Amino acid sequence: xxxxxxxxxxxxxxxxxxxxxxxxxxxxxxxxxxxxxxxxxxxxxxxxxxxxxxxxxxxxxxxxxxxxxxxxxxxxxxxxxxxxxxxxxxxxxxxxxxxxxxxxxxxxxxxxxxxxxxxxxxxxxxxxxxxxxxxxxxxxxxxxxxxxxxxxxxxxxxxxxxxxxxxxxxxxxxxxxxxxxxxxxxxxxxxxxxxxxxxxxxxxxxxxxxxxxxxxxxxxxxxxxxxxxxxxxxxxxxxxxxxxxxxxxxxxxxxxxxxxxxxxxxxxxxxxxxxxxxxxxxxxxxxxxxxxxxxxxxxxxxxxxxxxxxxxxxxxxxxxxxxxxxxxxxx
Numbered sequence: 001x002x003x004x005x006x007x008x009x010x011x012x013x014x015x016x017x018x019x020x021x022x023x024x025x026x027x028x029x030x031x032x033x034x035x036x037x038x039x040x041x042x043x044x045x046x047x048x049x050x051x052x053x054x055x056x057x058x059x060x061x062x063x064x065x066x067x068x069x070x071x072x073x074x075x076x077x078x079x080x081x082x083x084x085x086x087x088x089x090x091x092x093x094x095x096x097x098x099x100x101x102x103x104x105x106x107x108x109x110x111x112x113x114x115x116x117x118x119x120x121x122x123x124x125x126x127x128x129x130x131x132x133x134x135x136x137x138x139x140x141x142x143x144x145x146x147x148x149x150x151x152x153x154x155x156x157x158x159x160x161x162x163x164x165x166x167x168x169x170x171x172x173x174x175x176x177x178x179x180x181x182x183x184x185x186x187x188x189x190x191x192x193x194x195x196x197x198x199x200x201x202x203x204x205x206x207x208x209x210x211x212x213x214x215x216x217x218x219x220x221x222x223x224x225x226x227x228x229x230x231x232x233x234x235x236x237x238x239x240x241x242x243x244x245x246x247x248x249x250x251x252x253x254x255x256x257x258x259x260x261x262x263x264x265x266x267x268x269x270x271x272x273x274x275x276x277x278x279x280x281x282x283x284x285x286x287x288x289x290x291x292x293x294x295x296x297x298x299x300x301x302x303x304x305x306x307x308x309x310x311x312x313x314x315x316x317x318x319x320x321x322x323x324x325x326x327x328x329x330x331x
Contacts, residue, residue: 037300046242047308050235054312057231061085061125064224068121071214074113079327081107083320090317093310096267100126110328117211124212132229133262140259143252147286233258239305245297249287257283277302 062082069076088103104118141148215221237254240246257280264279280302281295288294 037297038304041243041297041300042304043242046238046240047304049238050305050308051312053231053235053238054309055316057228057235058082058085058089058312058316060224060227060231064125064221064228065121067215067217067221067224068124068211069111069113069118071211071216072113072117072121074111074117076107076111076113080110080324083324083327086313086316086320087324089313090321093313093317106324110324121211128212128225129229132225133259136229136255136259136262140252140256144256147256150286232262235309236261236305239301239308242304243297243301245288245294246284246301253287256286273306276306280305 059082062078062085065085066076066078066081069081084103084107087106088099090099091102092099100122101119104115104122107113108115108118212221233255236258237251240249240254260279260283261276264276267275277299281298284298284301285295288298
């Protein structure tokens with residue numbers, strides 16, 4: 001199958017999965033009631049604040065990527081770094097995880113940095129992001145254990161899926177197989193068995209992965225990593241003040257919702273659609289009194305906050321996609 005048609009098939013399959021998850025979450029919600037809440041019950045000042053915080057996180061991510069490129073001796077401009085990041089987020093709305101490859105491709109074209117090296121830097125970025133998410137997860141587990149236990153008890157499907165992953169022989173076997181494959185790649189590469197082109201590509205990825213060791217200002221790299229996640233958290237938390245029913249919830253409630261929603265975002269669907277909404281709604285219900293109309297309010301909250309993020313990705317992604325060749329032609 002040709003690459004173009006293969007990408008089209010992937011897009012259609014992921015879109016169907018996304019639409020199905022979104023339908024499952026909102027199938028019992030009256031659209032007219034939802035629109036009324038979004039029109040009459042929202043303080044949109046805090047949505048604007050959330051947008052500003054979201055843009056700041058992307059600015060910081062672009063600056064962090066610049067640091068990694070500089071550690072390999074490449075002077076990537078901030079503009080190309082930022083536009084690459086936003087184009088990558090935009091690409092993720094079409095096909096999950098496509099953004100990482102897309103941003104490396106567009107920046108490699110204009111900055112003349114080898115694609116493989118940029119891909120290595122993106123992988124190491126993801127490693128640090130996962131470490132931060134795991135640290136936040138530990139904080140939430142330590143401080144909100146009873147509520148998380150209630151979450152798993154209430155949502156048996158999530159509990160069973162997590163238990164299945166941890167106890168699955170296929171999962172453990174797959175992890176061991178992946179580790180052995182990586183070891184085999186290293187051994188074969190050292191023995192020079194691969195063609196020169198493949199060795200060059202693997203060498204580039206390795207250099208990108210090790211770039212963090214040569215970052216000239218490691219403190220600044222750590223600052224950007226923490227700042228990115230702080231902005232992610234605040235972007236969600238300030239949205240609590242846009243609705244009266246969530247305005248009284250404290251920072252720890254916000255952190256719990258944020259961590260659970262982050263796991264929804266990594267689901268293999270476009271932009272976390274459906275999975276992210278489900279996690280936010282379920283997490284909010286742990287902190288709100290049960291009653292008529294509460295679940296509808298949480299659905300409006302999830303729809304608005306996710307929609308805010310998606311609008312940022314679409315608008316900035318399209319603008320950067322259009323301006324990127326113009327900017328580099330001027331250079």
